[in-house]
Amino acid sequence: xxxxxxxxxxxxxxxxxxxxxxxxxxxxxxLLCAGPEPPCGQCRDCRKVxxxxxxxVIWVRREAKDSELRREILVGQIRxxxxxxxxxxxxxxxxxxxxxxxDRMNQQAQNALLKALExxxxxxxxxxxxxxxxxxxxxxxxxxxxxDVGAREQKDAGMSDLAKGYLEAAASADRAQIVLxxxxxxxxxxxxxxxxxxxxxxxxxxxxxxxxxxxxLGREGLFHLAALMDKTEDYLRHNVQPKQIFGLLxxxxxx
Ligand SMILES: [Zn+2]
Numbered sequence: 001x002x003x004x005x006x007x008x009x010x011x012x013x014x015x016x017x018x019x020x021x022x023x024x025x026x027x028x029x030x031l032l033c034a035g036p037e038p039p040c041g042q043c044r045d046c047r048k049v050x051x052x053x054x055x056x057v058i059w060v061r062r063e064a065k066d067s068e069l070r071r072e073i074l075v076g077q078i079r080x081x082x083x084x085x086x087x088x089x090x091x092x093x094x095x096x097x098x099x100x101x102x103d104r105m106n107q108q109a110q111n112a113l114l115k116a117l118e119x120x121x122x123x124x125x126x127x128x129x130x131x132x133x134x135x136x137x138x139x140x141x142x143x144x145x146x147x148d149v150g151a152r153e154q155k156d157a158g159m160s161d162l163a164k165g166y167l168e169a170a171a172s173a174d175r176a177q178i179v180l181x182x183x184x185x186x187x188x189x190x191x192x193x194x195x196x197x198x199x200x201x202x203x204x205x206x207x208x209x210x211x212x213x214x215x216x217l218g219r220e221g222l223f224h225l226a227a228l229m230d231k232t233e234d235y236l237r238h239n240v241q242p243k244q245i246f247g248l249l250x251x252x253x254x255x
Contacts (some may be wrong), residue, residue: 006031007072007145007174008120011128011136023149023180024098024127025049028057030176031125032092036177037251045092055090059170060099072099084114085124094123102128103135110137117143121173128202145172147180166208170253171216182250186243193242197229204229214238226254 010027014020029039029049039046048054060081062069077219079095089095105113116128117140127146131137148165162185169181188196204226206212208219217225228249235245 005112005198006125006176007130007172008115008124009117009126009144011102011130011133011144011175012180013130013133013146014148016129018132018152019150020250021100023147023183024129025052025057025129025209026183027140027147027180028054028077028096028098030179031094032056035094039179045202048091054092056092056095058084058095058097060097062101062104071104073099073105073109075106077085077118078109078112082112086121089123094125096125096127098127098129100129101131103130103132105136107137110140114140129234139160145174145177147177147184148255149180149184154204163203166200167203167217167225170221171214173254175240175254178253180252182246182253188242188246190236190242193245194233194236197232197236200228201229202217224255225253 012020012023012027014023026039029046030042031038031041032045032054033039037044041047041050045054049057053240058081060073060077062071062073063077064070078099081099085095085097087095099113112238113126114137116124120126126144128136128140130141133141133146134203167180169178185193187194203212204222207214207217207222214222232245232249235248
């Protein structure tokens with residue numbers, strides 16, 4: 001089994017909605033999955049996470065008061081979360097805390113979270129969902145692996161940004177991050193997927209020629225990505241759909 005390097009804090013940046021929520025659930029499954037290629041979707045942990053009934057996935061949301069939602073996530077909620085995070089998981093190897101609308105945490109709540117991010121219990125992972133990353137303290141942001149989700153990225157990101165994001169995800173060697181990256185690309189058109197492969201190859205070439213800095217892939221890692229892009233172009237020629245191609249990339253990027 002490939003060694004997994006996982007971060008203990010992620011920030012899912014993107015507009016509120018089912019897409020972001022879905023990404024958080026998939027990421028939680030990837031973090032808890034016991035299979036060799038998380039999230040496998042088949043193991044007991046994956047199935048429970050996807051069904052929303054895993055006891056080691058804990059959502060933190062704005063609380064209701066007088067039948068209305070409070071404006072902010074309060075420090076008491078975050079303290080309860082971090083106190084719970086110290087306790088061992090119920091079933092899985094880890095515990096995942098998903099803070100929805102994390103940009104609604106007030107300053108005090110963020111400072112309480114920061115302490116947990118600075119010295120996290122070994123088994124705890126935190127996923128912060130936020131529409132506006134700058135609603136979070138820079139000290140909180142800097143401790144999270146940022147993953148952009150949702151329409152904004154698909155629409156606005158230039159192709160070279162896409163390639164850059166892919167290289168960075170690959171360099172992180174963080175399987176959950178790579179899976180999320182690929183998951184967010186499954187709706188690219190064939191043309192865009194072709195352009196993506198071309199851009200990644202250009203970016204690899206730039207690093208190999210010393211025109212750009214190596215994000216941490218090393219020569220072998222760079223050659224591996226270039227070979228994967230050749231494979232991608234081959235798949236496209238054989239009419240494999242982008243959705244399947246990105247599924248394959250999610251599985252093979254780390255090998
Ligand atoms: Zn699984």
